[in-house]
Structures are given as structure tokens and as C-alpha cells.
Amino acid sequence: MNPKQLVGEKATTYIKDGMIVGLGTGSTAYFAIMKIGELVKNGLSIKGVPTSKATEELAISLNIPLLAIEDVVKIDVTIDGADEFDANKNLTKGGGAALLREKIIASVTDFYVIIADAAKGSQFLGSFAVPVEVTAFGKEITIAQLKALGCIPKLRYKEGELLLTDNQNYIVDCKFEKIENPAQLSAQMNALPGVVENGLFAGMANVIISEDGKGSTITID
Ligand SMILES: O=C[C@H](O)[C@H](O)[C@H](O)COP(=O)(O)O
Incomplete structure (x- = not known):
């Protein structure tokens, strides 16, 4: 099966x-x-x-x-x-x-x-880029703030268009290296004003x- x-x-x-x-x-x-x-x-x-x-x-x-x-x-x-x-x-x-x-x-x-x-x-998360749902307004600022947390951020596209979530927001895929403290990183990302939610489930x-x-x-x- x-x-x-x-x-x-x-x-x-x-x-x-x-x-x-x-x-x-x-x-x-x-x-x-x-x-x-x-x-x-x-x-x-x-x-x-x-x-x-x-x-x-x-x-x-x-x-x-x-x-x-x-x-x-x-x-x-x-x-x-x-x-x-x-x-x-x-x-x-x-x-x-x-x-x-x-x-x-x-x-x-x-x-x-x-x-x-x-x-x-x-053993540790980090192979998969962390998807982060962000508001359309100010997304460039939010992407820069995510980058400052130590990742390589990439706005997600689908079929050549910016991907819109079911909630009409965008996704930024944030590639970190080894994530040793997912709960802490999740809280740091969610503290950014333009972040709606992030994909770490700690x-x-x-x-x-x-x-x-x-x-x-x-x-x-
Ligand atoms: O947004 C999608 C969800 O978090 C999925 O549960 C996750 O991406 C795993 O999907 P799949 O089972 O297709 O690998």
C-alpha cells in the first residue's frame, strides 16, 4: 500500500x-x-x-x-x-x-x-523552508524583517502568479538552517506586525x- x-x-x-x-x-x-x-x-x-x-x-x-x-x-x-x-x-x-x-x-x-x-x-527542523503567511500590505517590509531573523525568504508563486492563500494573504517561504528552538522562532516571527501566522507547530x-x-x-x- x-x-x-x-x-x-x-x-x-x-x-x-x-x-x-x-x-x-x-x-x-x-x-x-x-x-x-x-x-x-x-x-x-x-x-x-x-x-x-x-x-x-x-x-x-x-x-x-x-x-x-x-x-x-x-x-x-x-x-x-x-x-x-x-x-x-x-x-x-x-x-x-x-x-x-x-x-x-x-x-x-x-x-x-x-x-x-x-x-x-x-533530529532538527530546517530542511524544509518554513512557510509564513503575511499580509499583502507592507510585504516587502515583512520579508526584510523575516530575513533579519536569519533566513533566506522567498515569496511563493504558483503558475507565474503570487500565490494567494484561502485567507487572501501571501506566503513567504523562509529557509533557515538547523532550527534548534522552534517555539522561540515561531514567537519571533509572529511578533512581526505583517506576519499573520507561521508554519512552525511547536x-x-x-x-x-x-x-x-x-x-x-x-x-x-
Ligand atoms: O499546507 C499544507 C499542509 O500543512 C500539509 O499538511 C503539508 O504541506 C503536508 O502535505 P503533504 O501530505 O501533501 O506532504
Whole structure:
């Protein structure tokens, strides 16, 4: 089985009848959502909370009942992917530009399940550039301030156009070297006025489900 499908389906074992479930974004979360769609079809009663417009569309196509974000106070379980994870379950997310909605949803989640193939794990974060969502207004100033924190910043484009997030902001991909203290760096970036949110998720994941390259899952908790 495709490793993304393997970890995605395994993660759905944390979902129980009656739960409110955060639905992640990306090519790994896709497999968890497909499985949830199958479970719902077979009688599982849950309400989903999508982390992006793309995930919302997928969930609707699978007839997964959804909660409007304004009605969400607490989420039982969220299943989401990651671009990188370190030895302390800190994450880099936002390769698909969904980091703001993902972090808001993670912040009210009781049990946050991350699914990621083994190649995404290392001792320290830093291989993957940290995506940072910034306001359009003053973006050149914000980019200069991010650079002063020690990264090489790069405004993200898609198909020749500046990428606009679901929240109508831009993404700056910030390439740092070894990130030894993700919580501190996250706070420094979020202290910049033009930063809406950054893709470092420090101390948020309860469990990471990965795979051993031989068809078995590994649970890091
Ligand atoms: O913005 C996108 C999300 O943070 C994704 O969960 C992350 O980029 C991982 O995506 P994938 O599973 O496609 O590698």
C-alpha cells in the first residue's frame, strides 16, 4: 500500500462515533479523509471541520457532515499531514499554504494526530523552508524583517502568479538552517506586525504516525 494511504488510514482508528474531527490538508491527509468518507458511508456519525477550501470540497464530495467554523469550540481529534517533523514532534507545515486554518483548528484540538512518511523526520527542523503567511500590505517590509531573523525568504508563486492563500494573504517561504528552538522562532516571527501566522507547530502534535518503509506503521508519542 502507498505509505501515505497506510498512515492516513491508520490515523482514522483514533476517530470514535460522535466525535468532532478536524480534517487536514494535503496529499497525506487526503487518504485519511477518503477513509473517513467510507466510514461515514458505513454509518459512523461524526462532524468534520475542514482546514482548507480544498479539503472542504473533498469532504462535501464524500458526504462527510461539516460544522461551520463559527460553531466550533472544541475538536476531539484532528488528522493532518506535515512537511517535516523533529525528534520532539515539532512540525513544519504549510507546504500547501493551509497553515493558518490548520493552526487555528489545531489550537482547539484535544488530540492532534500527524501523518507523515518517514523521510520527513529528522533530529532538527530546517530542511524544509518554513512557510509564513503575511499580509499583502507592507510585504516587502515583512520579508526584510523575516530575513533579519536569519533566513533566506522567498515569496511563493504558483503558475507565474503570487500565490494567494484561502485567507487572501501571501506566503513567504523562509529557509533557515538547523532550527534548534522552534517555539522561540515561531514567537519571533509572529511578533512581526505583517506576519499573520507561521508554519512552525511547536508542541502541538500528540502523536505522529509514520511508516518503516516496509509496509508497517510507526507511532511516535
Ligand atoms: O499546507 C499544507 C499542509 O500543512 C500539509 O499538511 C503539508 O504541506 C503536508 O502535505 P503533504 O501530505 O501533501 O506532504
